[in-house]
Amino acid sequence: xxxxxxxxxxxxxxxIVVFEGWHASGMSxxxxxxxxxxxxxxxxxxxxxxxxxxxxxxxxxxxFWTKVPARGQVAIFDxxxxxxxxxxxxxxxxxxGLGRCLQGIRSFERQLADDxxxxxxxxxxxxxxxxxxxxxxxEKNNGDLFIVGEDEVDYANEYETYLYTVEKILENTxxxxxxxxxxxxxxxxxxxxxxxxxxxxxxxxxxxxVDYKSVTETTVDLFPKEDLPGMPSLKTSILxxxxxxxxxxxxxxxxxxxDYQERLRHLQYELLKRQIPVIIIYEGWDASGKGGNIxxxxxxxxxxxxxxxxxxxxxxxxxxxxxxxxxxxxxxxxGRIAIFDxxxxxxxxxxxxxxxxxxxxxxxxYREINxxxxxxxxxxxxxxxxxxxxxxxTQFERFQxxxxxxxxxxxxxxxxxxxxxxxxxYREAVDEMLEKTSTTYxxxxxxxxxxxxxxxxxxxxxxxxxxxxxLKN
Amino acid sequence: xxxxxxxxxxxxxxxIVVFEGWHASGMSxxxxxxxxxxxxxxxxxxxxxxxxxxxxxxxxxxxFWTKVPARGQVAIFDxxxxxxxxxxxxxxxxxxGLGRCLQGIRSFERQLADDxxxxxxxxxxxxxxxxxxxxxxxEKNNGDLFIVGEDEVDYANEYETYLYTVEKILENTxxxxxxxxxxxxxxxxxxxxxxxxxxxxxxxxxxxxVDYKSVTETTVDLFPKEDLPGMPSLKTSILxxxxxxxxxxxxxxxxxxxDYQERLRHLQYELLKRQIPVIIIYEGWDASGKGGNIxxxxxxxxxxxxxxxxxxxxxxxxxxxxxxxxxxxxxxxxGRIAIFDxxxxxxxxxxxxxxxxxxxxxxxxYREINxxxxxxxxxxxxxxxxxxxxxxxTQFERFQxxxxxxxxxxxxxxxxxxxxxxxxxYREAVDEMLEKTSTTYxxxxxxxxxxxxxxxxxxxxxxxxxxxxxLKN
Numbered sequence: 001x002x003x004x005x006x007x008x009x010x011x012x013x014x015x016i017v018v019f020e021g022w023h024a025s026g027m028s029x030x031x032x033x034x035x036x037x038x039x040x041x042x043x044x045x046x047x048x049x050x051x052x053x054x055x056x057x058x059x060x061x062x063x064f065w066t067k068v069p070a071r072g073q074v075a076i077f078d079x080x081x082x083x084x085x086x087x088x089x090x091x092x093x094x095x096x097g098l099g100r101c102l103q104g105i106r107s108f109e110r111q112l113a114d115d116x117x118x119x120x121x122x123x124x125x126x127x128x129x130x131x132x133x134x135x136x137x138x139e140k141n142n143g144d145l146f147i148v149g150e151d152e153v154d155y156a157n158e159y160e161t162y163l164y165t166v167e168k169i170l171e172n173t174x175x176x177x178x179x180x181x182x183x184x185x186x187x188x189x190x191x192x193x194x195x196x197x198x199x200x201x202x203x204x205x206x207x208x209x210v211d212y213k214s215v216t217e218t219t220v221d222l223f224p225k226e227d228l229p230g231m232p233s234l235k236t237s238i239l240x241x242x243x244x245x246x247x248x249x250x251x252x253x254x255x256x257x258x259d260y261q262e263r264l265r266h267l268q269y270e271l272l273k274r275q276i277p278v279i280i281i282y283e284g285w286d287a288s289g290k291g292g293n294i295x296x297x298x299x300x301x302x303x304x305x306x307x308x309x310x311x312x313x314x315x316x317x318x319x320x321x322x323x324x325x326x327x328x329x330x331x332x333x334x335g336r337i338a339i340f341d342x343x344x345x346x347x348x349x350x351x352x353x354x355x356x357x358x359x360x361x362x363x364x365x366y367r368e369i370n371x372x373x374x375x376x377x378x379x380x381x382x383x384x385x386x387x388x389x390x391x392x393x394t395q396f397e398r399f400q401x402x403x404x405x406x407x408x409x410x411x412x413x414x415x416x417x418x419x420x421x422x423x424x425x426y427r428e429a430v431d432e433m434l435e436k437t438s439t440t441y442x443x444x445x446x447x448x449x450x451x452x453x454x455x456x457x458x459x460x461x462x463x464x465x466x467x468x469x470x471l472k473n
Numbered sequence: 474x475x476x477x478x479x480x481x482x483x484x485x486x487x488x489i490v491v492f493e494g495w496h497a498s499g500m501s502x503x504x505x506x507x508x509x510x511x512x513x514x515x516x517x518x519x520x521x522x523x524x525x526x527x528x529x530x531x532x533x534x535x536x537f538w539t540k541v542p543a544r545g546q547v548a549i550f551d552x553x554x555x556x557x558x559x560x561x562x563x564x565x566x567x568x569x570g571l572g573r574c575l576q577g578i579r580s581f582e583r584q585l586a587d588d589x590x591x592x593x594x595x596x597x598x599x600x601x602x603x604x605x606x607x608x609x610x611x612e613k614n615n616g617d618l619f620i621v622g623e624d625e626v627d628y629a630n631e632y633e634t635y636l637y638t639v640e641k642i643l644e645n646t647x648x649x650x651x652x653x654x655x656x657x658x659x660x661x662x663x664x665x666x667x668x669x670x671x672x673x674x675x676x677x678x679x680x681x682x683v684d685y686k687s688v689t690e691t692t693v694d695l696f697p698k699e700d701l702p703g704m705p706s707l708k709t710s711i712l713x714x715x716x717x718x719x720x721x722x723x724x725x726x727x728x729x730x731x732d733y734q735e736r737l738r739h740l741q742y743e744l745l746k747r748q749i750p751v752i753i754i755y756e757g758w759d760a761s762g763k764g765g766n767i768x769x770x771x772x773x774x775x776x777x778x779x780x781x782x783x784x785x786x787x788x789x790x791x792x793x794x795x796x797x798x799x800x801x802x803x804x805x806x807x808g809r810i811a812i813f814d815x816x817x818x819x820x821x822x823x824x825x826x827x828x829x830x831x832x833x834x835x836x837x838x839y840r841e842i843n844x845x846x847x848x849x850x851x852x853x854x855x856x857x858x859x860x861x862x863x864x865x866x867t868q869f870e871r872f873q874x875x876x877x878x879x880x881x882x883x884x885x886x887x888x889x890x891x892x893x894x895x896x897x898x899y900r901e902a903v904d905e906m907l908e909k910t911s912t913t914y915x916x917x918x919x920x921x922x923x924x925x926x927x928x929x930x931x932x933x934x935x936x937x938x939x940x941x942x943x944l945k946n
Contacts, residue, residue: 054525054526
């Protein structure tokens with residue numbers, strides 16, 4: 001096992017091991033036997049205890065997304081999203097929303113598997129009789145009864161209450177990419193051996209697969225064709241249809257700006273009271289005025305209730321994980337506003353155009369992004385997405401001006417000029433992005449931004465109205 | 474301001490801005506005016522709300538240490554360790570422990586300043602009359618009364634209750650390296666201007682200082698001589714006095730190992746109940762058997778209650794912060810056990826010998842480490858530190874064996890052989906470390922490790938007894 005672990009480190013395969021099972025199935029003992037031979041430099045152990053205050057304010061999968069291991073590392077989950085799904089949907093809500101939740105879990109696991117993660121899931125099964133017997137033993141030995149941070153569960157009747165649900169969940173989440181291994185745990189030695197064997201087999205298969213890929217040097221297409229959005233074949237361009245002449249006069253601008261800012265100031269407290277999160281995304285051409293627009297939007301907001309999240313190139317730490325990981329970390333707590341200055345859409349724009357990711361990867365990303373945003377809106381978030389559109393002439397003028405004004409020179413670099421040369425490639429990417437990721441739950445708003453003032457008012461208005469709409473319900 | 478921010482980014486100066494003040498001093502409005510002109514890529518905003526579950530289980534300064542900015546970044550604290558010190562020591566404990574807490578804060582700020590951090594602290598002051606008047610206004614305007622995540626405080630009588638304490642705190646924590654600026658905030662415009670001016674001045678001074686340093690290319694010694702531990706002038710070596718012949722026979726080993734492991738298994742639940750954290754540090758020569766020793770120590774522990782933290786070279790993310798930052802992150806929650814496989818002592822060993830840090834830096838580190846460990850024990854932690862001692866012949870034999878056994882080859886690298894050549898330099902460093910960081914509250918235990926079995930029993934025994942001793946109180 002130690003050797004395989006080192007090999008997977010060398011080949012940079014990230015591994016997720018999930019342990020679920022009945023209470024008193026001897027899980028912590030079995031897990032300890034599993035981890036002791038491993039090199040502690042290579043793994044992290046996580047217990048799915050009751051959510052912390054921070055986690056309670058985020059979507060259910062957030063706390064697991066943030067714990068996704070880096071390439072070459074192992075993450076071991078002592079109970080996981082499954083246990084939390086049961087507690088939050090069965091115990092607290094009488095099963096409401098479980099189906100949707102399982103769908104989210106399937107997306108989560110598929111996205112990771114697609115990105116090269118090896119996912120191994122164990123369910124420790126003991127018979128009802130064995131469970132009752134162990135409960136009695138545990139009662140005698142006080143120390144072991146300590147369940148760390150677990151919700152209060154009706155242990156004695158666990159079997160009757162959950163057998164049906166557990167079977168349903170196992171059935172619904174057993175997939176080719178993330179299969180379940182049911183482990184009979186009446187006998188702990190047997191269970192440990194079975195787990196080790198399954199783990200070693202899965203690792204060996206995965207390493208062979210990676211080896212094969214790197215030898216043949218072709219991308220093995222693991223994804224059924226219907227999953228992939230087709231090649232771009234746009235007849236009409238969304239951007240081309242944008243009316244770039246829109247403007248606003250100064251007096252109206254001042255009045256409206258003040259009005260909307262005041263409305264937003266009040267709305268932020270309402271959002272907090274009702275614990276509704278707001279996620280605002282700014283995308284747009286270089287020099288389209290994102291920064292100034294954001295500043296006007298945030299002008300009257302309470303700094304405790306909003307944050308601006310600038311997205312640049314990922315660092316090493318981020319690169320070594322699934323690309324959505326670094327955005328997950330920034331999801332605001334319920335009741336707060338997060339403004340993203342650039343976002344996960346980099347995957348289908350700059351990473352596509354500059355060939356930072358593979359074609360398979362950016363094509364897969366449309367679906368992944370839609371699923372990701374569905375998770376946000378399922379969690380009751382308001383999601384507003386802006387594309388700030390300017391034409392090439394306006395961009396040129398602004399670049400010129402920036403080069404001339406000393407305190408704005410830092411804003412313009414060689415890269416900006418270079419990106420400009422790629423205008424057509426970017427336009428194609430943007431058009432496809434707008435088409436494929438405009439959903440009913442998270443639509444794009446094109447903001448005509450040749451006139452910065454007009455753009456600011458449109459953004460303020462869109463955000464204000466989206467929030468007001470949400471608060472009506 | 475924007476320009477200074479970019480300059481400090483370029484010069485990699487990390488900046489900490491603290492805002493404290495009376496309630497209703499208009500803090501959030503003033504802070505928003507302060508941050509809006511800044512580039513959001515350059516700063517992070519933090520509110521010192523009530524501690525989260527995670528934070529409650531850690532020392533008070535932990536949550537602020539973990540938020541220390543990277544070089545070139547600004548961290549803005551909307552209330553900070555001062556507010557929390559007041560709440561936790563005055564409101565909850567009638568002032569008990571405040572003196573010790575302020576001492577911890579002074580160490581914290583000094584350590585950061587020594588490391589090149591610029592610390593700017595503002596206290597927003599309004600008169601009692603003005604405060605009463607604003608409370609009345611706020612009551613009318615419901616929205617603004619929202620205090621986000623703040624503990625319940627007797628606002629109406631805040632002035633009478635805290636004036637004396639606040640004055641005492643300001644006086645006690647106003648230092649050359651982290652001075653307070655008192656800002657009269659009856660008028661918000663005046664306050665904003667005063668803050669901006671003070672900020673700009675402090676930035677300019679700091680940048681000049683950094684500039685000067687890099688031009689003259691000498692290390693400006695900012696630290697009074699008495700702060701520095703003297704040059705090593707060891708007459709007797711602690712290591713040389715170690716008896717390397719100690720052994721244990723196999724039968725006794727087996728029996729004792731089982732006994733201690735069983736005792737530890739019970740103790741871990743006792744620790745959890747009483748919320749006492751345990752921090753165990755393993756340092757020692759290469760091939761001294763740290764890994765195997767740790768495995769025996771953890772053998773019967775519940776994986777939910779302990780973690781092994783292997784420490785390697787820091788990554789980019791960690792290098793760009795104070796060197797203690799990456800260890801702070803790993804401090805276990807109260808009631809849990811953390812086992813460090815190597816630790817912060819790297820600063821005074823490998824970083825000293827390999828000249829990764831400057832002489833000033835490693836000399837300063839003895840005091841910083843002692844202060845850091847004092848913080849841990851003040852927080853009620855048990856701290857156990859092991860130095861695993863082997864002689865050169867034993868190391869040579871073990872290196873040889875490792876090269877011969879295929880599945881142990883990964884353990885031995887060129888670097889290990891190279892380190893071996895530096896044995897004398899390391900021994901000098903280790904001796905000085907043992908001498909200067911063996912404190913009454915966190916003493917070193919030298920473990921004679923030529924016989925691995927003997928070493929394991931000694932470690933098990935030391936940990937068990939240290940915990941039992943603690944639990945007596």
